[in-house]
Amino acid sequence: MGRTRPFHVLSPEVIPNWYYFNGIVQLTMAFLFLPEMFLAMSKGWTSSVCSTGSLYAGRISGTVAALWVVSKATDLLETLLLVMDGRRPLMIHVVHHAFSLLFAFTYHNYHFAFLRWIIFLNLCAHVILYAYLSPRPFCFLRPCWLTVCAAQMIQLIIPFVAVVTATKTLAQGEPCHASVFHLAVAQLGLAFFLVLFADFYYERIVKYGRQRKRLLREDRRKKEIVGMNIRSSQTQSCSARSSSENSDEQ
Numbered sequence: 001m002g003r004t005r006p007f008h009v010l011s012p013e014v015i016p017n018w019y020y021f022n023g024i025v026q027l028t029m030a031f032l033f034l035p036e037m038f039l040a041m042s043k044g045w046t047s048s049v050c051s052t053g054s055l056y057a058g059r060i061s062g063t064v065a066a067l068w069v070v071s072k073a074t075d076l077l078e079t080l081l082l083v084m085d086g087r088r089p090l091m092i093h094v095v096h097h098a099f100s101l102l103f104a105f106t107y108h109n110y111h112f113a114f115l116r117w118i119i120f121l122n123l124c125a126h127v128i129l130y131a132y133l134s135p136r137p138f139c140f141l142r143p144c145w146l147t148v149c150a151a152q153m154i155q156l157i158i159p160f161v162a163v164v165t166a167t168k169t170l171a172q173g174e175p176c177h178a179s180v181f182h183l184a185v186a187q188l189g190l191a192f193f194l195v196l197f198a199d200f201y202y203e204r205i206v207k208y209g210r211q212r213k214r215l216l217r218e219d220r221r222k223k224e225i226v227g228m229n230i231r232s233s234q235t236q237s238c239s240a241r242s243s244s245e246n247s248d249e250q
Contacts, residue, residue, distance in 0.1 A: 014081065015081060015082070016134060016135050016136065018078065018081060019130045019133045019134040019135075020130070020134040020135075020136045020138060022074070022078070022126075022130055023126070023127055023129075023130025023131055023134055023138060024138055025071075026071070026123050026126045026127045026130065027127045027138070029064050029067060029068065029071075029123050030120065030123035030124050030127055032060050032061075032064050033060075033061060033064045033119065033120050033123065035060070035061070036053075036054065036055060036058060036060075036061035036064075036116060036120075037116065037120050039053065039054065040053060040055070040116060045165065046165060046169060048113070048116065048117070048162075049113055049114040049117065049162040049163075049165050049166045049169075049176075050113050050114070050165075050166055050169050050174075050175065050176035050177060050178070051113050051176075051177060052111055052112075052113045052177045053113075055111075055113065055115070055116050056111045061116075064119070065108065065115070065116075065119055066108070068104065068119045068122070068123065069104045069105055069108045072097070072100050072101040072103075072104040072105070073101060075097040075100065075101065076097050076098070076101060078097075079093065079094055079097055092196060092197070092200055095196075096193065096196075099189065099193075100122075103186075103189065107182065107186070110179070110182060111177065112177055112178045112179075112182065113166070113176070113177040113178065114159065114162045114163055114165075114166050114178060114183075114186075117158055117159050117162045118155075118159045118162075121154060121155040121158055121159065122155050124151065124155070125151040125152055125154070125155040127141070128141070128143045128147060128148055128151040129148055129151070129152070131143050132144070132145065132147070132148050146205075149201045149204075149205070152197055152201070153194075153197060153198065153201070156190055156193055156194045156197065157194065159186075159190055160187065160190040160191065160194060163183055163186050163187045163190060164187065166178045166183055167180070167183045167184075167187065170183070
């Protein structure tokens with residue numbers, strides 16, 4: 001029996017349009033956030049993870065940071081849309097979005113400096129993801145699945161390094177806009193999702209490799225069968241001509 005759908009969206013275009021317009025919004029936010037990243041990095045890596053600077057006080061960067069927090073709620077809305085479309089969201093999808101929402105609303109209130117890396121890289125990862133999922137290409141982006149995998153991992157690896165840097169800075173008695181407790185929680189959460197996503201993508205890549213090898217073997221087998229059929233038909237044709245010539249001579 002086929003899987004029945006408990007709900008139906010009004011139009012099959014809802015999910016594709018969601019991917020497209022959400023991707024455009026995330027791309028705009030990432031572009032507007034670029035000056036903040038350049039300004040922070042101009043003062044060095046440690047400063048970018050320990051000094052808030054204009055991150056929350058700036059009119060544009062502060063607005064993007066606030067909108068990013070709101071976007072974590074829309075991520076859960078996306079999960080609901082997938083369910084209404086009769087799909088079954090992966091558990092890693094649901095868990096990631098739920099924890100991201102809790103993390104964003106909690107850590108944004110403390111105005112931690114290292115959050116700028118999480119915001120920017122998460123926006124970039126979502127742009128690449130939605131560019132891949134959207135049937136309507138936007139801008140110049142045409143990412144492949146491996147690019148999506150890389151972006152998802154990078155958005156976890158670099159913030160993890162940022163949190164470790166902030167932790168070391170505090171341990172050395174230097175000023176840093178963060179707390180030891182919240183850094184430890186962030187480090188634990190990032191490490192958890194790093195392992196989770198690494199395992200998830202590794203299984204997918206291995207599965208893809210096996211499927212590709214199987215398809216290549218099947219394709220080679222088909223070509224061999226076609227070649228054998230061609231040689232067989234040529235042999236039969238030659239035999240037929242030979243028989244015909246012998247009949248004419250007689």
